[in-house]
Amino acid sequence: MVRLLVPVESRQADNQSPLRISDTWQLLGPFQIGTREGSWGADPLEYHGGFRNLQYDPDTTFRTSLATNGVAKWSKVQAAQTDVTSNSTKASLSVGYDNVNWDFLKVVYGWAAVQYQAWARGELVVSGNKTQQVVLHTDAIIEYWIDDVHYFGGDAYTFRKAPPVLSLTPGAHKVDIRLWRDVRAFGGINDPTIDVLIEARLTSGTLELATPGILISDVVDGQLASPHASVIVRNGGSDDVEITSIRSIESDSPAAINSSGITVIAGQTRPISFSVTLPGKNASSIHYIISYRVIGHGTQSHVLGVSQQLTKGSIYNAHKFTFLHPGGVVSYAMLRPPAKNVTCEGVSAFPVLVANHGAGVEVSDPMAAHVFDALPDLCAWVLLPSGVTPWSGDDWHNWGFTDLEAAVASIPHWIEDVSWGGPGVDVDRWIMTGHSNGGQGTWYGMTHRPDRLIAAAPLSGYSSIQKYVPYELWQPADPRRTAILSASLNSYRHEILLENLKGIPVLQQHGEIDDNVPTYHSRFLGQQLFQAGANSTYNEVPGQNHWWDGIMTTDPLKKFFRSQATSDVTIPRKLDEFSFIIGDPGDMGPKGGIRVLQLEDPGQYGKVHVKGHVLTTTNVLSLEIDIKTLGSASLSIDADELSADEALTIITKGDSGRWSVGEIPNINEAIKHRRGRQLGTMTAILRTKGPFIIRHHGSHTIHTALQVSRNFHQYFYADSVIASSNSTDDNGRGNTVTVVEGHDVPPGLHENFPISISASTVSVTDSKGRIRKYGGASDVGAIYLRPLEDERLELVVWGSSAEALSRAARLVPMMTGVGQPDFVILGDSAAWRGVEGALALGFFDHWWAVTTSSVVS
Template sequence: MAIGLLCASLVLCLLVCFCDAAQRERVIVPAVDRRDNPPLSLSSSWQVLGPFQIGTRESTWGADPLEYIGGFRKLQYDPDARFRSSLPTNGTAKWNITEATQVSTSPTSANASLSISYSNVDWDFLKVVYGWAAVQYQAWARGELTVHGNGTQHVILYTDAILEYWVDGIHYFGGDFYTYRKAPPVLYVSPGRHNIDVRLVRDVRAFGGILVPTIDVLLHVQLTSGILELAKPGILMSDVVDGRLASSVGSVVLRNGGEVDIEIVDIQSSHVRPPISLQELESQMVLAQDSRVLTAGQAKRTSTPNNASGIVLVAGQTRPVAFDISLPTYNVSSVKYVITYRTVESNQLGTLKISQNLTRTSVYTSHKITYLHPGGMVSYAMLRPPAKNASCTPGQRASLPVLLQLHGAGLEADNGMVAHALDPVPDLCAWVIFPTGVTPWSGDDWHNWGFADVEAAVNSIPSWIKYVGWTGPDVDINRWIVSGHSNGGQGTWYALTHRPDKILAAAPASGYASIQKYVPYELWQSADPRRTAVISASLNSYRHEMLMSNAGGIPIQQQHGQLDDNVPAYNSRLLAQQLFLSGANSSYNEVPGQNHWWETVMTTPQLVSFYYTQTKGDEILPRSLDEFEIVIGDPGDMGSKGGIKVLLLEDPGQYGRVHVDGHITTSNVLSLEFELTVFKSQAVTIDNDIVGLGEASGKRGAGTVTISRQNGVWRPGLLDESNSILYRRGRQLGSNTAILRTQGAFIIRHQGLNTTSHIALQVSRNLHQYFQADTEVIPSISQNGTGIGTGNVITIALSNHLPSSLHPDFPIQPNSSGVVVRDSRGRQRQYSSDDTSLGATFLQPLEEERLELVLWGSDAEGLAQAARLVPMLTGVGQPDFVVLGESAKWKGVDGALAMGFFDHKWEITPSSVVS
């Protein structure tokens, strides 16, 4: 909303209108009628203000035009007030009263459903010009939660399809955009009326782009126990195959609904014996620093406050807890466990009983297996081993490949539509596995977090073989055939372009080319092109249309419904063309008369023939190719191709390229690794430098050698590693989303203030909501991030209360006056907090390729702005560092004072913006 471009008189008129509106008496929204004296109720009438422009995934950056006048929360209802907006007729938005489509109450809960639409916008014409981007917009709604009776209530608040809201002036960012219902906030509400301000954001990927562009949301408030409780019913555990568990690890999701921290001290099978006393527990506990799973009578020791020694849930937190599961007897129909816990302020014990009915099936059918995700929590996949009657060729390898089938958005892997999608081809010569990607939306579209789950699922198959005593064909976990539908089709493109040396073949069906090609990034707030270029560059690794040369030499069978109105067939047509233009190729099947999904979408005759042909293939991987090209958006995401892996880019804000045709030519590449079994030359010519591979030192053992460009010349060996903190590598590479490459639970540490604890809990809640991640919250930042757990660290700090970085000369230094940024030329830029709120988010190194993500604010508002950029939704575009001014609240990306990338020495790159 470009208010600054309006004439002075119009601006004055608007500001007078805003001020008048702010001074008028608030209209009280009537609460729903009480029936049988329910304890809670939500408004049946809501005050709604909108619509306003918003771009694809832009809301994370703020971009709310009402923030220019102090924010919606400071406005009072006024039907005569008008607000400048680029969408409605006459360019003005206004208030209205909207009745909830449904309200209900019960003895323990209350609901209110809202459906918001605008007839004063010519959506059809806007779509003609801007496509689906035009039917994304934002608005605000205000209602009330009423607590009846005389006592304070502990409640949880579900916010389906809502990203951001305020309750009694307290800000909650993250919400539940995909209606996961995994981690609602715990609220302590006193009797009376409580204001709820809801930011409504319409997103095509979440709401659709074909029908009338409504925003449909639900608020559900529910009483909670005020103590430890199950956040999700039951136990996540494997199926029972032929009488035995398919895997031994299980998990429960717990929520601390009280106001004091709770420690989990024991999980015991109730079939074995009742829970024991704390004194008995303490005498039996052993240290288990390297374990991420609790065994009976054993609690994981961690660095926790108040002398707690087990797993701690701070007040209001939701955490998954992993533990070993076994069957007490052969013929039981369920398993039952007792969780023993205590508050960290006392030795008084409490117990929580949990149970799960068993699912029994045959080892040869698709069944649930569980395993540990690198993030430390339990995940699952559906596994179908090779059938007894699979007729594999006599000369075929003893170890069969893995056929991955990636599901679409909104589906669980154990859904019949997914787990039985390949039932029509039961005798494939392959291990068929259906990963979940951790969540129904695959965490992050099968990219970083979701793809780590894919690899963990594949790597768990050898353990499954030993655990169940499998005597059939072995598995080769480094030979993949990848297929998937919709978002899973996009995930197939990701696997194909990022792990080419593992891919035997690929069959992407109805997948989109990239986030930007699916729903265009039009209608963002106007911004400096250098800033939008940084956002685009931070998504380089996910733009498959730019990465098609990585697929060279790999058999590909594309498929798309001709009439697809969800993911247009243009996406597959585009990638087929890009494959051809890059020297690769594919078979393309566009199915006449079919839309996005039909019952046999993954078993059409073309796909069935492709599965049988490719699973019986005996091609050697990695392939030895005479000529090929690699394009790299993020070396931290990228595997090898043709036996060559890019380890470092010169400027991570730009693509790197390697072309091989007897000689090697590179662009924007600093370091390469060669697999000698594939690249068998004694010497290579690279950018006209001749390098002997026999002189190079291996990074991962005798089978690999590394060469690096130093002072413009390629030489054997890695770049100087005398101090590993000084050099960025491996899991540290990439944009802000690199923080998701954690090895263990996230560590969230803060100053212990009300402001920082609220943000810490919000970050913890969002990481669990959107990634099902585990987090440990610690109210202390008295030291740097070393020696705290094994996972990546998120540090939350105000003003100058930030421990010094392990890096001795880090280019970003917050202080009591603001923040200092040193640009690529060594010039220092001071951003002062004297007249504005500042927020900053940036990565910095920890030992052993760990990362710390710092969230810093000059005050509470600046800190809240920084916290918005913790990875959550895909497509947002979060670079390595951002310094936000107060204007980002309404300008979005253009309100970033500095933003960009760190190179391999943790220096700010020339492609960054430091203004």
Template sequence: MSRSWLCKLLLSFLLFFFCDAVRYEPAMVPIDRRQENTSLALSSKWELLGPFQIGTREATWGADPLEYLGGFRQLQYDQNAQFRSSLPVNGTAKWSIIDATQTSSTATSANASLSVSYTNVDWDFLKIVYGWAAVQYQAWARGEITVTGYKTQSVILYTDAILEYWIDDAHYFGGDFYTYRKAPPVLHLTPGTHKIDLRLVRDVRAFGGILKPTIDVILDIQAASGTLELAKPGILISDVVGGKLASPIASITLRNSGKDDIQIVGIQPAEVRPPLSLQRLDPQVVLAQVPRVLTSCQTDNASPSKASNVVLVAGQTRPVAFNVSLPAYNISSVHYVITYKSINADNKISRLEVSQNLTEQSIYKPHKITYLHPGGMVSYAMLRPPAKNTSCPSGQRLLPVLLGLHGAGLEADNGIVAHALDPVPDLCSWVMFPTGVTPWSGDDWHNWGFTDVEAAVNSIPFWIEHVGWQGPGVDVNRWIVTGHSNGGQGSWYALTHRPDRIVAAAPLSGYASIQKYVPYELWQPMDPRRTAIVSGSLNSYRHEMLMDNAKGIPVLQQHGEIDDNVPAYNSRLLSQLLFQAGTSSSFYDVPRQNHWWDTVMTTPQLVDFYYKQTTNNDTIPRKLSEFNFVVGDPGDMGSKGGILVTHLEDPGQYGKVDVKGRVIKTSNVLSLELEPRLWQRETVIVDGQELELAESLSIYKADGSWEPGNDVSYRRGRQLGAMTAILRTRGPFIVRHQGNQTAHVALQVSRNLHQYFSADSVVVYEASWGDSTSGTGNVISVAIGEAPPSLRPDFPVQVGPAGVSVRDSRGRLHELNEGARLGAAFLRPLEDERLELVLWGSDELGLSLAARLAPMLTGVGQPDFVVLGESARWRGVEGAVALGFFDHEWAMTPSSVVH
């Protein structure tokens, strides 16, 4: 045997050894089936207590009558017990036993469906008096989760249509009210039985108002891997057009179902092998391989300058964005490997594989494009470029964008949405169907969802460059907007909040506002000042108050005459208000049609409207000689007639501007900016005061007198608005907390942000408050007792171990401790127009009261600051000992309430 032959044999052996040594551990740890008796089960019988009243979106504020008795979790089943309630016969609610409508149980999963209804309530009569608000109610149900076997089971729990629940002694708020199934909690259940208490809340927006008022919910437990896993199968990736991806970024959603924090080391194509000489991979080597993980501060469509690590704390779900390209021209799928390691264990690298089938589309057909939402995660829209045979007026080189906004519960890539305008294939426009980030459009096409619309539109020029488009260009500031149902409401929002971008609008079967859709009746009683503050928090979304903003814009309305989902009254009311505002509009009640029909987006009148308005050559923004407009929140509002309101005197009240020629009159307005193309070198008269605009196109009010120039305001831009302003983040949210006492709530906040907005967040533990506020994203601080320091030592709301102190608009200091269990939720400023939302409690109960106010569901009405007393658990808003708004200098407004 020659020496060279021996060397070859030895080399082959060593190569085999090293190849085996660098194999990664699989991420999906198989379930241990050696214990044949291991299983999961949910109760087939449930203890039920109810019904009790609840108002539209009131559950976020607490308002649970059983909390007056210590909470449902403190009560034991007693068939003879009676509880005061305003809904049932005799004014009493009782216990009952109900059977789950369906249950299933296996070694790795368990499922139970509940259908709750009450016959001891005269729902029909209540609806005659209170409308749909009367069929909203709440109840509680108790059951058990049973784990058999001999070891702790890691599971995820889906809570379809459930907002709040307790498992043993752990409280969960947020749930999965819209059945998204994006971010279920991770539970580590020991063998035995575990009590689960469900707060059941019937909401007309989610359950409907016509059929029998039942509450139908599903609990679904599934075994988890106990390590990193895919929270959603596949990859969010663009379609293929012309042999290449329409967009170069993609996203995967990951969940850490283990007990240790996990760091994502890198993401690379499955074909890329690690160096054979490394038994344990150097993270920097893996990160050097393409594609790269996008940096958290990356908010445009350019390639990132460097890769960054991503950490998922135990139980967290996060979307991870990365660069992507096709390895070959004609492939049907892509395959990637996520490499990761446990932060608290050794340096061993594990891997998780993910694949995604590709969809190839004609470049002229609606196809999926991806882009970065300003919140730092990947979103998508369906884009249809102008057709080859489009015949546009000569000289129209830059075409407008026709936006089609989908209804609640629909994805933009659903054929009903993406192909709704196929019957009009040759429009002189770019047709785009945004997703608004989620099937419910984030927040009804308002703050978060509308930001997604603007990001989608602004991604078109990048698409043009990326795919080498040779057709007509795009004018991203010329919009024709339409939409159905919730998308119709979104069309009203776009029309009233970006009037200087809107060429024309066609809202279809939409509602006027959340309050007009389902009235805010049956809330717990509260004094009128508190009512006014909650209502003022929603000023920006009352379209019936904003119709003046539509003047000069062609509007076509359409509504099914017999719509039993969104009453046609909504459109008829807005049609009347448009007329009174002097707006050119057309209204069509479509005979014998309900909420939806196949050609709802392409009726004859709509087709004519699309063709006419896509060739509309009006100059945008329009210069109007006479107009009015109304502002609910300057942070949400664009300009009208070239005038932008940048600050209100009292942000809890509407600001109004009346313009006649060069005469401007204002009400509750503190500062304005004027568009140079329309107002430069004009002399204007503002509230009777003559101003020369040659040097400055910004004016502000100081001591009752208007002056040219920018005001020196501490609060501006993205910081303006009520508590929902926290959603105007630029980059992932930073959720920071103090440790074990607050970790559970911080994780819930992160989970809710992803569940309801698909948002990304970084969860940071700080033993002592440090500098984790640095970065680009907004910050949410979760605290008990000791609060993080403020950038402004004189901030009007101070919290700490001694309680809460509030400085009112007159400078008087109010101490709100009195030994009470308090919770506080309030905004504070950070640098670069960033915000911090402080969620604070004097104890765990107080923190739970505050944390539920973090923006999640639309229509709740959270002002800038709220201090909740213990009675808020059952009294709701009336249990707030202080609430209200901050002005442009972060001082408390006179309209705020301090008890």
């Protein structure tokens, strides 16, 4: 039985409104779903043809593992709130189930038990006699259908950055919503309800601001902290537009746009970055005009105005400064330089105290920006990176950690921009801290950049994605498949990487009664640190929950930060004996001057043990060694005696298993040699050095290309260029997503690549040289990485049909913890079986060959 948890509120009546969302919704559920499993499909109603093809019938039953008698039935629920205005309508639903014993399930399965799914159906009605352009916000909703059109991605965290633009004819339009309860977003303590909101709003029918205002630096002592600025626009019309210039109304000269020929296709949202100057020292706001033309409608220019109030303050207080993320977007961080009168004997260049925020936190908010005000005399630069988004895009891992590093690297530019005359900065010496998700990000920083860390203080952080909300209640799957999914997350399982922390002082802190991130995580990691021989102190604060005033500056933390900021330890540290473990060389920095460049099998961990100049390795193919840090040019690696010939020497294991100085042979065949930013799993596509290029093949794939673009922007605030297959748009820097349906996939640059696709068949060459074929008579989808020049990547997303393409596209990286390996071939049963419906999946090695650990059957 479904219960309504929030009373129905009154609704504004406006008979003239062209939009209305139905008050009554049809509901079907609940069904089980595992942590982050939804990206793999795992919808049991797909076994019945999909919810979109089912008709309401309260007498029809469906099998479920959750409800009493193992039965799910149709029911109806009223919208908890429906508002109608002259140009918008919205409805919120709060759904829960009384016929599930949630408490007992939690006793057995923990928080994983209160992750479940259901479906709801309502209508969006367009009145009048003309087609309307409508923006649809889907707060806390990831997947839905509008009539017969599928949308995956939605807005799980209510960012409201990149909603779709719908062209709706007069009449009723069916809205099918997959209600998907995610513990990390909804919580695991209170009643397991699913609370969502839908809002439909008329667009302007042309270019408009997607979010109000301009992302701009604060003004400190009369000058901008940085010249980088950004405005987010959305094309709410049905024709593509080209932005021709951005101009200050106070100046005759146009601003410098960081990209040329900016096209925003119909329905797309894009961030536009440009350079700004103050119109005057006493200015309180800035005003810019965006000029654009509608493509295919002549040269007539249209304008869109945007303004922003300026925030002013002292250069010595925490303030916002902007910089360019490597992905080509403008990001920001909060920076507090050393205090005016602070003196630290013998230190001319201060380290950087990097503090990562928790999930959902905007670091420009006063509560976050001023968390270190109680520690004003620190001999360090205090930096609070944004991670680009309030959720740090991907939990401070790939995209978010790149933002952190870009923010640190931008401090010297800030020094130049504001003519700073105080202490210098050493951008290679970090003290890391962070709270909650930021505490987890601190563990990531410690394990992945140990040679930059003076010390670290993770606060109330979880140990790994899988331990925070356990990966129970997934659909059953062959252990070979789940092993590959698990291996795809190797780089984020910090409890396995703690040997990398040897030599780094660590102060852990956690509230004793934390009901958000269980104290178990810090206790567990403290135990593992001790067993790894690392230097750790654990402070559990009695009577405190997840957050309290002063959490970042408790007395033990103040003492720790002050002592570590003045530490004279040499970075990187010279250690006589240590070990380090590598999950993904693409995101792992050096330890003790030694960096692993490649693994033999990227689906398994690599390990290096160092004692003096003697190295022992496991699953390692090539190394880069800083001889100065190691302290010896004579090396012994797995009993092979070598002599380094340069200060920074590359050493590679050959086919015979013997080590030699130099890179892998045939390096002139660079496209065949996987390395650098190409390493890792499918999330390596996020290591773009410019806007993504999403190339669609045929008008029928534009919808999927737009969806990928929306998800990149929604979850990472990233920028994408959407181009057709015959377009030459390529910035030469950004990674590419190729979208194809029902046609041959164009050949890549690697002439012997192990995956090839015809109009309906996927061929995969396995590790033994055998060719396996999939598809033909049945639908099949595929998603996989391919190499481009200059360490760039292409992500191919293909389906033999629209539905197969949709199944593949949902695995484009969007949320952490999904576990996407290098390639996945999906059969139609993946829609309800999830990962077990993968016909083949696995990893590519250093020559882009399928590894032996992959599943190709």
